[in-house]
Amino acid sequence: MKKKPFLALFLSFLKIGAFTFGGGYAMISIIENEMVERKKWLSHDEMMDITVVAESTPGPLAINTATFVGYKTAGVLGALLATAGTVLPSLVIIFIIATFLENFLAIRWVASAFEGIRAAVAFLILAAGIKMVKKMKKDPLSWVLFAMGLIVIFLVNFGLITFSSIYLILISAVVGLVAFGIGKMKKGGKKQ
DSSP, rough: OOOOOHHHHHHHEEEEEEOOOOOHHHHHHHHHHHIIIOOOOSSSHHHHHHHHHHHHHSSSSHHHHHHHHHHHHHHHHHHHHHHHHHHHHHHHHHHHHHHOOTTTSSHHHHHHHHHHHHHHHHHHHHHHHHHHHHHEEEEEEHHHHHHHHHHHHHHHHSSSOOOHHHHHHHHHHHHHHHHHHHHHHHHHHOOO
């Protein structure tokens, strides 16, 4: 029986939580690098599935991803440890800032540091998106859904339309389910 990596899981997510700025989207590529490339606890496909499920469920993406990765890697205790590792650094930092530093962002060097961090966060989010597109299933339906999502996002960001990302996720899920059902029916028809 394979030994569960409880301590390694907690420490990995503690490190990810401590050194990732910008929230869940910025964490995706770091989590994937740690869990898939370095530790080899998950495959690229498993990580992609976890990311999709984490995005689709209520709650912060980083915590959902950590919880799902922890569960997949080491069960319920793994989920708890990965989640705790992700949350603990932010909790400690926010507690310290709230306790000791009034007007934290008014400090000139802190504000300057956050300006630089913003650029890095944008890169991390872009890197995660590019990785997901590279690993996306390369069939016409996936490309159509990707293009439609991209168009809607651009239209929303330029203020041309108002459209919730929740609807985009739901529409894509329904289209995927319909395509899956049609594919099953075609395969069933060929066997007869």
